[in-house]
Amino acid sequence: MAETKQDYEKLKKFALEQGISLFGVADISGIRDEFALNKALKSRIDRALSMGKRLLEGVLRDIKDKPTPLYFHHYRQVNFFLDRAAFLISDYIQDKGFLALPIPASQTLDWERQRGHLSHKKIGNLAGLGWIGRNNLLVNPDLGARFRLVTVLTDMPLELDKPLEFGCGECMKCIQPCPAHAIKEQREDFDHRACFEKLKGFRRQGLVGQYICGVCVKACSGFKRKQKKES
Numbered sequence: 001m002a003e004t005k006q007d008y009e010k011l012k013k014f015a016l017e018q019g020i021s022l023f024g025v026a027d028i029s030g031i032r033d034e035f036a037l038n039k040a041l042k043s044r045i046d047r048a049l050s051m052g053k054r055l056l057e058g059v060l061r062d063i064k065d066k067p068t069p070l071y072f073h074h075y076r077q078v079n080f081f082l083d084r085a086a087f088l089i090s091d092y093i094q095d096k097g098f099l100a101l102p103i104p105a106s107q108t109l110d111w112e113r114q115r116g117h118l119s120h121k122k123i124g125n126l127a128g129l130g131w132i133g134r135n136n137l138l139v140n141p142d143l144g145a146r147f148r149l150v151t152v153l154t155d156m157p158l159e160l161d162k163p164l165e166f167g168c169g170e171c172m173k174c175i176q177p178c179p180a181h182a183i184k185e186q187r188e189d190f191d192h193r194a195c196f197e198k199l200k201g202f203r204r205q206g207l208v209g210q211y212i213c214g215v216c217v218k219a220c221s222g223f224k225r226k227q228k229k230e231s
Contacts, residue, residue: 022052024127128161144222
């Protein structure tokens with residue numbers, strides 16, 4: 001146990017030195033069958049590093065009721081940053097003699113279902129980075145939804161973080177601004193179809209080159225940081 005904790009701390013320190021904002025380790029043994037990977041590879045991995053990079057507030061302030069060219073550029077740059085960080089961390093793990101597989105921050109395999117190799121936000125939840133909010137995004141107590149995620153799968157025996165329970169409480173800040181009216185009081189009622197149709201509309205208008213929005217991301221700023229500012 002001491003060794004797994006020591007390795008965890010060293011790996012976290014290395015990740016933070018690369019500029020990562022959020023770091024956690026998840027037990028994925030119960031969900032790895034969901035991954036779009038070959039069976040032999042899935043059988044070898046039982047840990048996932050979930051890492052997040054906060055978005056710049058200045059870019060988000062430019063958003064009103066639709067995505068902006070600035071946000072689209074920022075979105076791609078943060079994804080690029082995360083992919084590079086995931087590669088460096090995977091290389092670090094491999095040098096220690098373990099398997100490491102970086103999963104791209106934004107690589108869609110099924111556009112209609114909006115699915116990639118795995119769910120970064122589900123792994124982020126298992127790794128203790130946040131909970132799935134009413135906005136259908138991973139919500140962190142400090143950063144809200146204002147961050148992007150990347151995942152590294154590994155067989156390195158690392159200490160595990162604990163999942164966070166739903167923590168939006170009575171906060172409804174994301175409901176009214178949603179241009180698709182997809183966000184409801186009960187998170188189970190999130191309208192995936194309405195959200196995706198709105199994303200397709202933004203793309204058809206030439207606002208962005210991917211299915212992204214950013215309005216609910218801007219609306220969700222995190223309650224701990226707000227409490228610190230008010231104290």
